Amino acid sequence: MAAISSIRLQFPRNLNDSRKRNTSFHAPCNITNVFNNKRTFLSVTASCSDNPRKMDTASRVNVNGIHVAEAPLQAGRLAKESAADEAIVTSLRGRFVEDKFVFRQIFVIRSYEIGPDKTATMETLMNFLQETALNHVTSSGIGGEGFGATREMSLRKLIWVVTRIQLQVQKYNKWGDEIEVDTWVDAAGKNGMRRDWIIRDHYTKEIITRATSTWVIMNRQTRRLSKIPEEVKQELVPFYLNRLAVPTEEVDCEKIDKLTDDTAERIRSGLAPRWNDMDANQHVNNVKYIGWILESVPIEVLEHYNMTSMTLEYRRECTQSNIVESMTCPTASVLESNNNSKNRKPDLQYTHLLRLQHDKADVVRARTEWNFKQNQQ
Known part of the structure; x- marks a missing residue:
């Protein structure tokens, strides 16, 4: 992606x-x-029928245009085991x-x-x-x-x-x-x-x-x-x-503010994509950005809080030759230790920015919300 x-x-x-x-x-x-x-x-899907005669053979089918030939199956107990295995594979796929x-x-x-x-x-x-x-x-x-x-x-x-x-x-x-x-x-x-x-x-x-x-x-x-x-x-x-x-x-449609060297509280530089971070379209997989964002989040937050909401706004591609900087700044602190409501406000809120190190161009803007782990138990 x-x-x-x-x-x-x-x-x-x-x-x-x-x-x-x-x-x-x-x-x-x-x-x-x-x-x-x-x-x-x-x-x-697969049927776990008790009738072994129904599992004698697998019908010929076309899967995305590819012909799958008929294949005989064992009768009796082995047929039931095969059907159960097929059901598991189907669920996973x-x-x-x-x-x-x-x-x-x-x-x-x-x-x-x-x-x-x-x-x-x-x-x-x-x-x-x-x-x-x-x-x-x-x-x-x-x-x-x-x-x-x-x-x-x-x-x-x-x-x-x-x-x-x-x-x-x-x-x-x-x-x-x-x-x-x-x-x-x-x-x-x-x-x-x-x-x-x-x-x-x-x-x-x-x-x-x-x-x-x-x-x-x-x-x-x-x-x-x-x-x-x-x-x-x-x-x-x-x-x-x-x-x-x-x-x-509940849709987060608000604009995510851009952080700068003056507004960011923490900056982590020198983040370089590895070959395995690239996807089939020859740019950094968007999941990789989450790890980079967390590089500039205080360790105390990672240890004691759960991220309950994340909004990512993708601004441009990132390739293997790019070096990235991760920037974070707290935007809200609304501690409510006595509020056990499922819909309570977040305990912490942060704004994040990933940018290219050489020209400071935005790659991803993000907003995260966090709740204290004990409050969620």
């Missing part, structure tokens, strides 16, 4: 509901081809729910995805969001050759770039917890796309994170913004869902 500047966040409010549907969840079974608008969408409007993927929090307090980090949550979004495009049947691009985008050498993303975190799950991530897309203004996510505990269904983002299209070769071609819109419209993960009144 990429990130660029000079794009204002737009969230559509009064959209044409006639082209959108909110449908109830239908639990799919077996491997099913769903036809919509003359396109074939694959909803991959993701599947469509709500008549293909929502894509759902399950993750298990690994030991290398947690921080010192043994809970998932903000970078981990962002990686989950990114992975689900990419698998959504791939599984939809419209995926092209690019990194998350559609077929029509690939033909025109176009890629998606994120301009703004906002996360609200209710809690950070622990090592070994299973979570499920739902994602869907909608139009954002005349020339953008909005992608939303909700992360739940897989078993309790408790919502633990909400996120929303705005995307535009860039030419992969010229690195200039492009209008969304009509052919690309026609690919996307069948997937549009008029639903907000973050309620309108």
